[in-house]
Amino acid sequence: MKPTLLLSLLVACTVWAASPAWPESEETKVQRTITDLAEAYMAFPQTRDRQSVMKYFSPDFSFFDDAGPRSRQDIERMLIDLERDLGNGPVVISEEITDIRVHLDNADSWATYWDRVTIARDGNMTDDMALCTAIFHKTLAGWVYQHEHCSSKPSENDQDHEETTNLTWSL
Numbered sequence: 001m002k003p004t005l006l007l008s009l010l011v012a013c014t015v016w017a018a019s020p021a022w023p024e025s026e027e028t029k030v031q032r033t034i035t036d037l038a039e040a041y042m043a044f045p046q047t048r049d050r051q052s053v054m055k056y057f058s059p060d061f062s063f064f065d066d067a068g069p070r071s072r073q074d075i076e077r078m079l080i081d082l083e084r085d086l087g088n089g090p091v092v093i094s095e096e097i098t099d100i101r102v103h104l105d106n107a108d109s110w111a112t113y114w115d116r117v118t119i120a121r122d123g124n125m126t127d128d129m130a131l132c133t134a135i136f137h138k139t140l141a142g143w144v145y146q147h148e149h150c151s152s153k154p155s156e157n158d159q160d161h162e163e164t165t166n167l168t169w170s171l
Helices: 003-018 026-047 050-054 072-088 159-170
Strands: 057-065 068-071 091-105 108-121 124-139 142-153
Touching: 026 050, 026 072, 026 091, 026 108, 026 124, 026 142, 050 072, 057 072, 057 124, 068 072, 072 091, 108 142
Parallel strands: 057 142
Antiparallel strands: 057 068, 091 108, 108 124, 124 142
């Protein structure tokens, strides 16, 4: 083989191997939105960059969990409060997202997943696990949260929650 042809083949193979074989699917992009938000939240005590977290929420975002309904503004206030509390000592946040199931419908999608958040502060630790359902909308910048609903999974020693659950199931 001629050296120029060999060199051309080598360059072509290198470029082909370095390029992604398939473009990222919309399902993968939604999954990445979920995990990227978790990463931004975990990094917040170090970065104190509210925008790195808030960019994942639509302007009319709503949220509902065991504590009740909240809005995008409530999330931002929570980050402001956390930033203020960081002056009192370190806060370590870990978040684990598992079992993500994404469903697509053009510019909208929804996903279910388990979300475990552990927060350590002042020698105390909270460890919460919740099953979440989130609705997303596709924008020019990517997928953003439109709404999220999370229901806590009770811990093994949560007697009050267990009694309430038994009562609810018997109705």
